[in-house]
Structure formats: C-alpha cells, structure tokens
Amino acid sequence: MNDSQSPSAPVLSAEAVCKSYRMGSGSLEVLRGVSIELHTGEVTALMGSSGSGKSTLLQLLGLMDHLDSGKIALRGRPIHALGSGAAAKVRAQELGFVFQQFQLIHELSALENVLLPRRIARGMSWFANRHQERRRGREVLQEVGLGNRTKHRPDQLSGGEQQRVAIARALISAPPVLLADEPTGNLDRQTGEDVLELLLPLARERGTAMLLATHDERIAEACDRIIYLEDGKLA
Amino acid sequence: MSLLRLGWAYFTNRLILPVAAIGIALGVAVLFTVLAVFQGFLEEFEGSIRNFSGDVVVEVPRLVDHTTDQYQGWIEDVDGVESAYPRLNWFGLIGRRGSKALDDPRSADLSGILMLGVDANELPISEASEDGMLPMIMAQALAIRLGLEIGGSVEIVTHRGGGGRAIPVRQTFQLVDYFSTGRFDQEIDRVFVRRLDLAALCRSKPAFTAWKVHAEEGVDASLLAESLRDHFSMIPEVDLIDQPRISTWHDVGGNFLRAAENQKGILGVVFGFIVLVAAYQLIATLLLTVAEKRRDIGILGALGASPLRITGFFVGLGLLISTLGCMLGLLLGWLLATHLPWVESILGGGKPIFRQEVYKFDHIPVAIDFSSILVLLTATLVTALLFSLLPAWRASRLRIVQSLRRR
Numbered sequence: 001m002n003d004s005q006s007p008s009a010p011v012l013s014a015e016a017v018c019k020s021y022r023m024g025s026g027s028l029e030v031l032r033g034v035s036i037e038l039h040t041g042e043v044t045a046l047m048g049s050s051g052s053g054k055s056t057l058l059q060l061l062g063l064m065d066h067l068d069s070g071k072i073a074l075r076g077r078p079i080h081a082l083g084s085g086a087a088a089k090v091r092a093q094e095l096g097f098v099f100q101q102f103q104l105i106h107e108l109s110a111l112e113n114v115l116l117p118r119r120i121a122r123g124m125s126w127f128a129n130r131h132q133e134r135r136r137g138r139e140v141l142q143e144v145g146l147g148n149r150t151k152h153r154p155d156q157l158s159g160g161e162q163q164r165v166a167i168a169r170a171l172i173s174a175p176p177v178l179l180a181d182e183p184t185g186n187l188d189r190q191t192g193e194d195v196l197e198l199l200l201p202l203a204r205e206r207g208t209a210m211l212l213a214t215h216d217e218r219i220a221e222a223c224d225r226i227i228y229l230e231d232g233k234l235a
Numbered sequence: 236m237s238l239l240r241l242g243w244a245y246f247t248n249r250l251i252l253p254v255a256a257i258g259i260a261l262g263v264a265v266l267f268t269v270l271a272v273f274q275g276f277l278e279e280f281e282g283s284i285r286n287f288s289g290d291v292v293v294e295v296p297r298l299v300d301h302t303t304d305q306y307q308g309w310i311e312d313v314d315g316v317e318s319a320y321p322r323l324n325w326f327g328l329i330g331r332r333g334s335k336a337l338d339d340p341r342s343a344d345l346s347g348i349l350m351l352g353v354d355a356n357e358l359p360i361s362e363a364s365e366d367g368m369l370p371m372i373m374a375q376a377l378a379i380r381l382g383l384e385i386g387g388s389v390e391i392v393t394h395r396g397g398g399g400r401a402i403p404v405r406q407t408f409q410l411v412d413y414f415s416t417g418r419f420d421q422e423i424d425r426v427f428v429r430r431l432d433l434a435a436l437c438r439s440k441p442a443f444t445a446w447k448v449h450a451e452e453g454v455d456a457s458l459l460a461e462s463l464r465d466h467f468s469m470i471p472e473v474d475l476i477d478q479p480r481i482s483t484w485h486d487v488g489g490n491f492l493r494a495a496e497n498q499k500g501i502l503g504v505v506f507g508f509i510v511l512v513a514a515y516q517l518i519a520t521l522l523l524t525v526a527e528k529r530r531d532i533g534i535l536g537a538l539g540a541s542p543l544r545i546t547g548f549f550v551g552l553g554l555l556i557s558t559l560g561c562m563l564g565l566l567l568g569w570l571l572a573t574h575l576p577w578v579e580s581i582l583g584g585g586k587p588i589f590r591q592e593v594y595k596f597d598h599i600p601v602a603i604d605f606s607s608i609l610v611l612l613t614a615t616l617v618t619a620l621l622f623s624l625l626p627a628w629r630a631s632r633l634r635i636v637q638s639l640r641r642r
Contacts, residue, residue: 059635059636062537064536064537064635064639065634065636084541084542085543088536088539088540088541088542088544089541091536091539092538092540095539097537097538099537099639101639103530103534103537103639104534105531105534107241107244107245107247107248108240108241112241112244116241116534116535116538117539119240120238120535120538120544169538
C-alpha cells in the first residue's frame with residue numbers, strides 16, 4: 001500500500017477488497033486485496049493504466065457493484081453488505097459521483113440534472129422544499145460558473161460545461177465522499193485543466209474526501225496524494 | 236412522485252409516449268361513446284315506456300262490468316301510488332277517408348292501429364271541428380304516412396265488444412293535434428282518442444282495459460307492482476272476479492329492453508378489449524423506453540434511486556401516460572357523444588346511418604352515466620398500472636454499472 005498515514009479517522013475505507021468477473025468458463029481477477037482509506041478534505045489520485053481496475057474500485061466504493069470479498073466502511077460503519085435499498089440510501093446521502101461520460105439526462109435542463117439527487121434523496125418531501133432546493137441548485141451552478149445556463153439542456157452545453165453540471169450535481173448534497181472516475185478523460189487538455197481547477201478547490205473547501213481516478217500524471221500531481229493500482233493491487 | 240418531472244420530460248420529448256397515450260385515449264373515447272349511446276338509449280327507452288304506460292300497468296283481464304271509480308279506488312288504496320289513469324286500448328284498422336280499401340279490410344291500404352282511449356286529465360284532446368267526427372291525436376310520422384294534416388280526417392274500422400260475434404264498426408276521426416314520444420315504434424301505430432268516445436263506439440264494458448299507474452317519488456316500480464298484486468289478491472271474489480295482470484315498465488319493455496341491456500354489457504366488454512390493446516401497447520412502449528433509457532436508469536441508480544424507486548418511477552410513467560390518455564379520451568368521447576348527429580352525417584355522407592325504423596328513436600339518444608365513466612376510468616388506470624409492472628420490474632433489475640456503460 002502506497003498510502004501515507006493520516007492522523008484522522010478515515011471517512012471511507014476499504015480493506016482487502018477483491019473482485020473478479022466471469023469470462024466464459026474462467027474468471028478475470030480485477031482487484032486482488034485492495035485496501036485504501038479516504039480522509040476528510042483530502043484529494044487522492046488513483047493512478048493506473050487502462051484495465052488496472054481503477055473504475056472497478058470506484059464502483060465498489062460507490063456501492064454500485066458487489067465485491068467478492070473484503071470490507072468497505074463509511075465512517076467506520078460497514079457498508080459492503082448492505083441490501084440494494086440501504087445501499088441506494090448511502091449513495092443518495094453520502095456519496096457523490098463524477099463520471100468520465102458526464103452521465104447527464106438529456107431530457108432535463110442543467111438545473112434539473114443538478115437537482116436530481118435531491119429529488120431522489122428527498123422523496124415526497126421534495127415538494128415541500130422545492131423552492132429552497134431550486135435556490136440551492138442555482139447557487140451550486142453559480143459556483144461552477146454556469147449561473148446563466150440553468151435552463152440549457154446537456155446537448156446545448158459544451159463538454160466542459162456538461163462536466164461542470166455533473167460536478168454541481170455531485171456536490172449539491174454535500175456528500176462526505178466524492179468519487180470521480182476520469183473526470184477529464186472526455187475533455188480536451190485545457191478544458192480538463194479548467195474543470196480540475198474548479199473541482200479540487202471545491203472538494204477541499206467543503207471538506208470532501210475525494211478519490212479521483214486518472215492515468216494523467218499532471219492531474220495526479222495536483223492532488224494531495226497519489227496511489228497506484230497495478231494488476232489489481234496497490235503498488 | 237418527485238421523479239414525475241423526469242417522467243414528464245420523457246413524455247414531452249419522446250413521441251412514442253404521447254402515441255401510447257393517444258392509443259389509450261382512442262380506446263377510452265370509443266368506450267365512452269358506446270356507453271353513452273347505450274345508456275341514452277336505455278334511459279330514453281325507459282322514459283318513453285314510463286311516460287307512455289306508467290311505472291306500473293294494471294291490465295284488466297276480462298270485460299267485467301266494474302266501474303271506473305271502483306277500480307280506481309282499489310288501485311289508489313295502495314301505498315306508493317301517486318296517480319292512476321284508466322285506459323281503453325282497442326285495436327282497429329286505419330285508412331284515409333274515402334279509401335276503397337275501407338270496404339275491403341284485406342287490402343294493404345289499411346294499417347293496424349292501437350287506439351288508446353284516454354281521459355282529459357291524462358291527455359286533453361280538443362273537440363273535432365266537424366260534426367259526426369271524433370277527435371284524434373296521432374304522431375306526425377303516422378300523419379305523414381297517411382297524408383294527413385291537422386284538421387284532416389281518417390276512418391277506422393274496428394269491432395264492437397261485449398262478447399259473442401264481433402260486429403264491425405266504422406268511424407271517422409279528425410286529426411286535432413300531434414303527439415311526440417321520440418320513439419318511432421310508438422308513433423307509427425298508435426293514436427290517442429277520448430276514452431269515453433271509444434267506449435261508446437266499441438260498446439266496451441267496463442270503459443277501460445288497463446290502468447296507467449304512476450309511483451310516488453322514490454318508490455320502486457317492482458315493489459309497487461308487488462303491493463298492487465297483494466292488494467288485489469285480498470279483494471273478495473264477489474267484487475273482483477279475475478285478478479288483473481300487473482306489470483312494471485321493465486316488463487312492458489320486455490325482451491327489447493333486456494336485449495339492449497345485454498348488448499350494452501357485451502359491447503362494453505368488446506370495446507373494453509380496445510382499451511386492453513391500448514394498455515398492451517403501453518407495455519411495449521415502456522419496455523422500449525426501459526431499453527432505450529438504460530443509461531438514465533443507471534444514472535438514477537448511481538444517484539441513489541433504489542430498485543423500488545425505479546419501479547415506482549416506471550409505474551408512475553405508465554400511470555402518467557394512461558392518465559393523460561384517459562383525460563384526452565374522456566374529452567374526445569364527450570365530444571363524440573355530444574356531436575353524434577354530426578359524426579353520423581360525416582360517416583353516412585349526409586344520409587342517416589341510424590334509421591329510426593330500426594333504432595326506434597328519431598334521434599341518437601345519449602346519456603353520460605358518471606358511474607359507468609368512473610368504472611371505465613378505474614378499469615383503465617388499474618389495467619395500466621398492472622401492465623406497467625413488468626417494464627418497471629425489468630428496469631429495477633438493471634445493474635447500475637452495466638447501464639452506465641451504455642452510450
């Protein structure tokens with residue numbers, strides 16, 4: 001493990017996580033006993049070549065997939081064996097995601113995309129708080145520099161703007177953990193840098209523990225620490 | 236519910252969803268119209284029977300010499316009777332005055348007719364303006380067939396009562412007014428005359444053959460008929476030789492009414508299949524939406540929507556489509572039902588499709604029965620709900636990671 005020790009208790013921790021996929025009659029081991037800790041306000045770069053298991057690790061930490069063995073804990077509470085409903089609740093309330101492909105819903109405006117996690121988390125109480133939530137959504141969009149683009153749909157925005165909307169969506173619920181999977185991978189160099197210049201300070205300001213998967217050294221250098229994943233193990 | 240905004244966004248951005256709603260709307264509209272027409276038909280048929288024959292009909296079985304007052308007293312003694320009118324129903328043959336056929340009743344120039352002898356308190360009939368003629372009221376349809384106008388005269392050949400050999404009689408009547416019931420079958424072979432005129436002509440004793448009985452408000456005709464039967468059965472045989480035959484308006488409507496009721500039910504089921512097909516289309520549409528929006532389902536899952544929530548979202552989407560379809564269908568159905576003559580003229584190229592000789596009414600009766608509409612809406616929405624479950628379940632089963640990989 002190339003992980004520097006932090007004095008504070010980890011927000012999110014993984015211990016000896018293993019994951020393999022069935023490939024015909026055999027299986028492909030993607031993660032082989034990975035352990036990691038994420039701390040409040042710290043941005044961790046997860047580096048590795050394509051196919052090294054970065055995305056798989058993020059998916060497991062984000063409770064989007066099931067691990068074969070190992071443990072994942074959020075603030076010391078084990079979450080790796082939660083049922084689908086409880087796992088969804090954790091994703092809604094305590095985890096934020098930024099994807100390489102932005103993953104915005106094309107039928108919704110920028111503001112509606114940003115508000116989507118709030119609608120999901122709030123359920124029926126959304127209606128009672130919708131004005132407040134909308135105001136918050138506009139504020140977050142303002143923070144990412146899209147205050148004047150709230151009504152635009154994703155296809156009316158550039159790639160960089162779409163990723164900003166995705167960042168705003170990830171941050172609106174102020175999650176303690178943010179998982180970003182190659183957030184600049186789909187952007188040109190300059191736009192990618194702009195997005196990072198926005199994302200990293202925002203995460204730090206909010207005290208968010210962030211894990212950013214990338215294969216770009218320059219991006220990793222901008223993070224607080226770097227961990228390397230090779231052949232399913234931390235190097 | 237909070238994801239309804241996304242459902243609405245899908246609905247307004249994907250043509251296939253409004254098309255599914257239109258499919259449901261067409262089914263609902265057709266069913267609405269069919270139910271409205273049949274309900275109208277039944278209600279007007281009921282109205283015309285009750286208006287024409289009363290809620291209960293008391294038929295006197297034999298020409299026994301009871302007085303009108305005596306019989307009226309027996310009927311009005313029963314609780315729930317609001318009014319009772321004596322009638323003298325007598326068959327005859329009607330022909331234009333001077334027709335040679337009047338001398339040869341086998342001629343096709345004569346029509347069978349039911350003369351309804353009524354009192355002025357039921358239907359006032361003014362005096363004939365020419366001496367030797369008796370006044371008569373008939374419907375315009377019959378008058379046109381006979382080539383008659385108000386003031387014109389017809390002759391009726393009938394027979395005298397009183398038992399024994401029937402003696403033919405012939406009498407000239409003057410048309411003094413028209414009546415209208417809206418029902419062709421009632422209008423084409425019936426005429427109203429004054430009861431006492433008819434009793435004198437036919438020498439009928441008593442001067443009535445039936446009683447038209449109206450029930451008090453809120454009194455059920457069947458129960459009233461039962462009370463009347465009980466009451467008559469208690470009258471000593473010395474006073475009442477034969478029990479009268481007592482029927483309700485529903486019995487008078489007979490097979491025709493029952494056939495119409497059955498037909499309404501059968502057509503409801505048949506056209507219900509249209510709604511079922513539309514709901515089936517909803518399954519296909521939602522399954523297609525689940526397949527096409529797989530990435531969005533992954534996004535919802537990643538953002539914290541549980542499988543149950545995703546199920547709810549797609550069921551909600553199905554209900555949104557069907558609710559909008561129902562609303563549009565109700566509007567369309569209402570427009571169709573209330574503009575049927577226009578629809579008929581379009582479909583028939585200006586010629587009537589619903590001929591009054593066949594359908595009995597001179598118009599297409601329509602009545603919107605809200606309980607039927609409520610049943611229709613509930614059935615449609617419940618069907619849509621059930622048919623949304625499969626696509627919703629499939630959506631909830633999608634794996635987030637695989638779904639997000641879809642571009």
